[in-house]
Amino acid sequence: xxxxxxxxxxxxxxxxxxxxxxxxxxxxxxxxxxxxxxxxxxxxxxxxxxxxxxxxxxxxxxxxxxxxxxxxxxxxxxxxxxxxxxxxxxxxxxxxxxxxxxxxxxxxxxxxxxxxxxxxxxxxxxxxxxxxxxxxxxxxxxxxxxxxxxxxxxxxxxxxxxxxxxxxxxxxxxxxxxxxxxxxxxxxxxxxxxxxxxxxxxxxxxxxxxxxxxxxxxxxxxxxxxxxxxxxxxxxxxxxxxxxxxxxxxx
Ligand code: ADP
Ligand code: MG
Ligand code: MG
Numbered sequence: 001x002x003x004x005x006x007x008x009x010x011x012x013x014x015x016x017x018x019x020x021x022x023x024x025x026x027x028x029x030x031x032x033x034x035x036x037x038x039x040x041x042x043x044x045x046x047x048x049x050x051x052x053x054x055x056x057x058x059x060x061x062x063x064x065x066x067x068x069x070x071x072x073x074x075x076x077x078x079x080x081x082x083x084x085x086x087x088x089x090x091x092x093x094x095x096x097x098x099x100x101x102x103x104x105x106x107x108x109x110x111x112x113x114x115x116x117x118x119x120x121x122x123x124x125x126x127x128x129x130x131x132x133x134x135x136x137x138x139x140x141x142x143x144x145x146x147x148x149x150x151x152x153x154x155x156x157x158x159x160x161x162x163x164x165x166x167x168x169x170x171x172x173x174x175x176x177x178x179x180x181x182x183x184x185x186x187x188x189x190x191x192x193x194x195x196x197x198x199x200x201x202x203x204x205x206x207x208x209x210x211x212x213x214x215x216x217x218x219x220x221x222x223x224x225x226x227x228x229x230x231x232x233x234x235x236x237x238x239x240x241x242x243x244x245x246x247x248x249x250x251x
Contacts, residue, residue, distance in 0.1 A: 002028045002065055004049075004082075004164045004196060009060035011041075011048040018044045020221035021060070026164060026196040033207050033232055034200045036218035037240050037251040042200045043087055045218070046166040050084045051077050064164070079108045081163030085153035085170045087200075092140035097152065098122060100140050101159050108160070118159075125158040128185050146173030154182055158189050166198045171206040183209030204236035219249045 004026045011019035018041045026032055034042055048055040049062055051074035062069040064080055072080060092100065101122065106112045119136075126135050129151045141149050150170050157165055167186070171179055183206060190197065201207055207215075207229075215231040216223045219240070224247045225231065235243075244250055 002081075002163055002196065003063075004069075005061075005063045006045075006049070007061045007063075009045070009048065009062065010058045011044055012056045012058050013044060013054060017058070018055075018221055019048065022218070022221070022223055024198070024216065024223060026198060028163070028194045028196050029190070030214065031190070031197045031199060031210055031212045033210075033212035033215040033229075034198055034218060035202065035215060035232070035235055040219050040251055041221045042218055043168055046084055046168050046198070046200070049077075049166065050074065050082060075107065078104070078160075078162075083157055083160055083162030083165045085150075085157060085165065085167040087168040087172070089141050089149045089153055091142045091144075093142050095140050096137055097140050097155075098136040101156060104156070105159060121159055122155070125155045125185075128158070128181075128188065129155060130181050131155070147175065147178050150174055151178070151182060154185050154189075158185065161189075161193050162195055163193075164196045164198075166200075168200045169202070170199070171201050171203055174206075176205075179203075179206050180209060182206075186210060204232055207232050217243055219243065219247070219251050222249070224249050 006022055006024040009019055009022040010017060022045055036042055044055055048057055049069065057070055069077055102118055122136055126133060131151055141152060144152060150173055153170060170182065174182060187210065199210060199212065212229055215227055215229060217225040225243055240251060
């Protein structure tokens with residue numbers, strides 16, 4: 001079964017060690033919630049797996065079905081089936097959303113996707129996310145509201161059909177209705193493609209909609225606690241202080 005396996009991952013940013021030995025295994029169809037106080041390394045973990053050059057892996061391994069992800073160039077990681085929905089998606093003036101997506105899709109295929117099929121899939125994703133139809137023709141993220149940028153990350157995921165998706169605070173900036181729409185679209189995409197997910201979120205309401213199979217708390221560069229969905233409820237009600245007390249690890 002497809003498996004993303006992270007072992008003893010240490011990552012430094014500008015010579016400061018941020019991740020201090022992360023272990024995590026995600027299989028197809030699983031939904032892992034990754035929580036933890038701000039500034040403890042959640043985004044760093046996802047960026048390092050995706051190959052952002054600012055994040056230097058100093059020790060440990062990441063494998064996708066036994067293949068060494070860390071040895072792959074960034075574009076190959078995406079072709080291998082990894083996807084990152086970013087906490088702060090960047091604006092790319094001059095490149096339309098649909099051109100960007102079609103190029104990304106074709107980079108993973110032997111023969112280009114037909115324009116007809118592409119438009120059909122893009123229209124479907126846009127309507128499932130209840131976005132404005134002109135979205136396809138606008139420049140990537142330029143002038144998008146915070147919520148539109150986040151929805152657009154999910155449009156990309158739906159078209160790229162990754163095997164493993166890492167969604168970084170994809171729910172921040174979404175109103176209550178949008179939370180539900182985005183969570184439903186993610187769930188639908190998983191049903192169709194069987195993708196495995198790591199979802200970073202602070203919001204129990206969003207995670208409620210997504211029904212995570214596991215939850216992990218990352219503090220000071222390590223996963224200090226893992227459990228089932230009840231862990232999310234506990235964090236929602238009590239915050240992170242008790243975890244510091246119980247584990248002795250300070251955020
Ligand atoms: P989280 O996602 O858990 O809030 P981050 O992974 O974003 O935490 O950040 C962890 C630590 O690494 C923080 O101290 C942050 O300032 C630092 N850091 C992360 N990315 C960068 C970067 N690109 N440049 C400098 N410092 C960074
Ligand atoms: Mg943060
Ligand atoms: Mg973050």
